[in-house]
Amino acid sequence: MTGDRIDMTHGGGGRATADLVAQLFRRHLGNPVLDACEDGAVITSPGDRLVLSTDGHVISPLFFPGGDIGSLAVNGTVNDLAMMGARPLYLTAGFILEEGFPLADLDRIVASMGAASRAAGVEIVAGDTKVVEQGKGDGVFITTTGLGVVPAGIAPGVTGARPGMAVLLSGTIGDHGVAVLSKRENLDFETDILSDCAALNGLVAAMLAAVPDIAVLRDPTRGGLSAALNEIAQASGVGIALNEAAIPLLPGVAAACELLGLDPLNTANEGKLVAICPADKAAALLAAMQAHPLGRDAAIIGKVTDQAGMVQMTTAFGGARMVDWLQGEQLPRIC
Amino acid sequence: MTGDRIDMTHGGGGRATADLVAQLFRRHLGNPVLDACEDGAVITSPGDRLVLSTDGHVISPLFFPGGDIGSLAVNGTVNDLAMMGARPLYLTAGFILEEGFPLADLDRIVASMGAASRAAGVEIVAGDTKVVEQGKGDGVFITTTGLGVVPAGIAPGVTGARPGMAVLLSGTIGDHGVAVLSKRENLDFETDILSDCAALNGLVAAMLAAVPDIAVLRDPTRGGLSAALNEIAQASGVGIALNEAAIPLLPGVAAACELLGLDPLNTANEGKLVAICPADKAAALLAAMQAHPLGRDAAIIGKVTDQAGMVQMTTAFGGARMVDWLQGEQLPRIC
Numbered sequence: 253m254t255g256d257r258i259d260m261t262h263g264g265g266g267r268a269t270a271d272l273v274a275q276l277f278r279r280h281l282g283n284p285v286l287d288a289c290e291d292g293a294v295i296t297s298p299g300d301r302l303v304l305s306t307d308g309h310v311i312s313p314l315f316f317p318g319g320d321i322g323s324l325a326v327n328g329t330v331n332d333l334a335m336m337g338a339r340p341l342y343l344t345a346g347f348i349l350e351e352g353f354p355l356a357d358l359d360r361i362v363a364s365m366g367a368a369s370r371a372a373g374v375e376i377v378a379g380d381t382k383v384v385e386q387g388k389g390d391g392v393f394i395t396t397t398g399l400g401v402v403p404a405g406i407a408p409g410v411t412g413a414r415p416g417m418a419v420l421l422s423g424t425i426g427d428h429g430v431a432v433l434s435k436r437e438n439l440d441f442e443t444d445i446l447s448d449c450a451a452l453n454g455l456v457a458a459m460l461a462a463v464p465d466i467a468v469l470r471d472p473t474r475g476g477l478s479a480a481l482n483e484i485a486q487a488s489g490v491g492i493a494l495n496e497a498a499i500p501l502l503p504g505v506a507a508a509c510e511l512l513g514l515d516p517l518n519t520a521n522e523g524k525l526v527a528i529c530p531a532d533k534a535a536a537l538l539a540a541m542q543a544h545p546l547g548r549d550a551a552i553i554g555k556v557t558d559q560a561g562m563v564q565m566t567t568a569f570g571g572a573r574m575v576d577w578l579q580g581e582q583l584p585r586i587c
Numbered sequence: 588m589t590g591d592r593i594d595m596t597h598g599g600g601g602r603a604t605a606d607l608v609a610q611l612f613r614r615h616l617g618n619p620v621l622d623a624c625e626d627g628a629v630i631t632s633p634g635d636r637l638v639l640s641t642d643g644h645v646i647s648p649l650f651f652p653g654g655d656i657g658s659l660a661v662n663g664t665v666n667d668l669a670m671m672g673a674r675p676l677y678l679t680a681g682f683i684l685e686e687g688f689p690l691a692d693l694d695r696i697v698a699s700m701g702a703a704s705r706a707a708g709v710e711i712v713a714g715d716t717k718v719v720e721q722g723k724g725d726g727v728f729i730t731t732t733g734l735g736v737v738p739a740g741i742a743p744g745v746t747g748a749r750p751g752m753a754v755l756l757s758g759t760i761g762d763h764g765v766a767v768l769s770k771r772e773n774l775d776f777e778t779d780i781l782s783d784c785a786a787l788n789g790l791v792a793a794m795l796a797a798v799p800d801i802a803v804l805r806d807p808t809r810g811g812l813s814a815a816l817n818e819i820a821q822a823s824g825v826g827i828a829l830n831e832a833a834i835p836l837l838p839g840v841a842a843a844c845e846l847l848g849l850d851p852l853n854t855a856n857e858g859k860l861v862a863i864c865p866a867d868k869a870a871a872l873l874a875a876m877q878a879h880p881l882g883r884d885a886a887i888i889g890k891v892t893d894q895a896g897m898v899q900m901t902t903a904f905g906g907a908r909m910v911d912w913l914q915g916e917q918l919p920r921i922c
Contacts, residue, residue: 399639399734474600
């Protein structure tokens with residue numbers, strides 16, 4: 253490759269594109285399927301029930317405490333598959349690069365994708381690169397699509413919540429949103445808060461091994477815990493009653509949210525999940541979660557009610573309030 | 588939805604995003620899998636050998652003679668699957684929208700995706716929407732990923748060309764590139780040239796039914812016919828000898844290329860394919876192609892040689908020249 257920045261020829265489909273693929277993408281992501289350089293990746297079907305999921309990533313800034321757009325793009329799609337009960341296996345990645353973007357930054361991002369995909373046990377088997385003129389993009393956008401296989405007998409879904417079931421959360425909320433905002437605004441918090449960006453498929457596998465009939469799994473990403481719970485309540489035709497005191501929250505995140513006027517319930521996470529299961533399985537599920545490094549701080553945070561569509565919370569002071577969806581936009585480009 | 592333009596809340600993952608999905612995306616693309624609104628699409632595995640392919644679409648302008656970014660995003664990925672010999676079945680679509688983009692234009696684009704997917708016989712089963720600030724994107728970018736199944740006994744691939752084989756082309760070259768450029772530059776050609784944007788899976792199915800042992804299938808998109816043939820020559824370790832007089836070219840495209848200083852061999856196509864097969868099957872394959880509406884102008888344009896990596900052409904005037912890869916960028920953002 254000539255030069256140290258992306259130029260329009262890198263998106264032309266000619267020699268410069270081929271060089272970029274060979275010298276940068278394949279170096280970090282290489283595997284026999286990707287290296288075949290076909291128009292698509294040929295894979296052996298891993299089972300009967302498959303899951304496909306896609307997510308665009310436009311986070312700003314590209315590098316933030318605890319991660320970057322590369323690890324986020326891998327983990328985000330791995331987690332969407334895991335929330336369906338699937339074992340994530342294959343990813344594709346589409347890059348939209350802005351002319352002038354430093355190749356060193358792209359190299360760092362793609363290296364991070366390689367590390368994240370190895371950590372999650374998935375392979376990036378197909379990719380695509382396009383380039384847009386300076387001022388028509390913003391550094392790099394990455395759209396990842398994942399394919400996973402759902403083991404027999406496993407079928408969590410957003411419609412599965414039933415009154416009386418227990419609501420569990422795998423750990424502290426708001427870490428990702430506060431970490432990104434602190435970097436974006438150059439805020440200087442006393443404690444450095446890291447994004448929780450992580451692949452949850454290992455945690456989910458441990459949970460399903462303990463309690464195969466988990467009814468609902470959902471990762472509270474953009475929109476935060478409140479959006480995830482409202483989606484579940486709406487789709488399942490149930491209500492959810494939360495206990496604020498039980499919701500894990502780092503003191504530093506609580507302080508930052510207070511300072512910035514954010515509600516931690518609306519603040520994004522990238523390595524947390526909500527699980528809903530029959531009440532008599534909640535203790536076993538909680539134990540399985542707490543035994544996994546990514547579920548150490550897991551807690552039972554509430555229960556499912558019959559008040560369709562209502563997500564309510566008993567506050568730490570004993571009051572009650574509705575937990576509504578975010579109306580406007582709390583933090584744009586958080587993922 | 589309030590307002591008639593995309594705003595940042597449409598990408599927030601809250602209520603505005605949900606409204607956009609319900610009122611616009613699901614209206615045009617709805618099917619039972621997409622409507623389930625899960626984190627991913629659960630599908631039954633369609634067979635043993637699967638193909639995954641992804642492509643980002645950043646074409647400018649978004650609407651052009653013969654198509655738009657919506658039909659292009661569907662057909663482009665359908666064609667990548669078809670080139671692997673696969674029957675395309677499922678697509679995912681990730682949208683990156685620029686704040687301020689007119690909802691009416693988005694509606695038109697998504698309607699076009701719906702029409703193209705129905706025409707190609709594929710379902711869009713999962714999607715994602717992100718929004719970036721005005722000036723950080725360019726209207727809309729669409730990344731589509733496709734899943735297809737490869738029938739038993741079918742295995743075209745870019746490494747399959749062998750000396751002596753015949754090289755076929757399904758129709759005229761350069762239509763897409765010239766159509767887009769004419770619109771972009773507001774050029775006024777006497778004949779309106781339309782993009783050839785089309786789904787090739789039906790043509791490929793007819794071809795494979797006639798000649799199951801097609802060695803190579805490739806669609807000459809960005810980079811044009813020259814890039815596709817050079818990729819094949821390099822990957823297969825062979826040469827290719829072309830006969831210029833045999834390459835189908837519309838007079839209007841030839842004239843436009845002459846005027847604009849473009850080489851039709853480097854000019855993009857979105858509804859054409861190159862096929863390479865044993866010489867003794869070439870007549871049968873040509874007949875099958877010509878019997879299909881998208882292969883009416885198909886021709887045998889050359890043969891595979893043993894001169895590794897060399898793509899050469901006998902010109903219409905009897906001379907010979909190398910057909911090299913595009914060095915720089917002919918037309919940025921052509922797909």
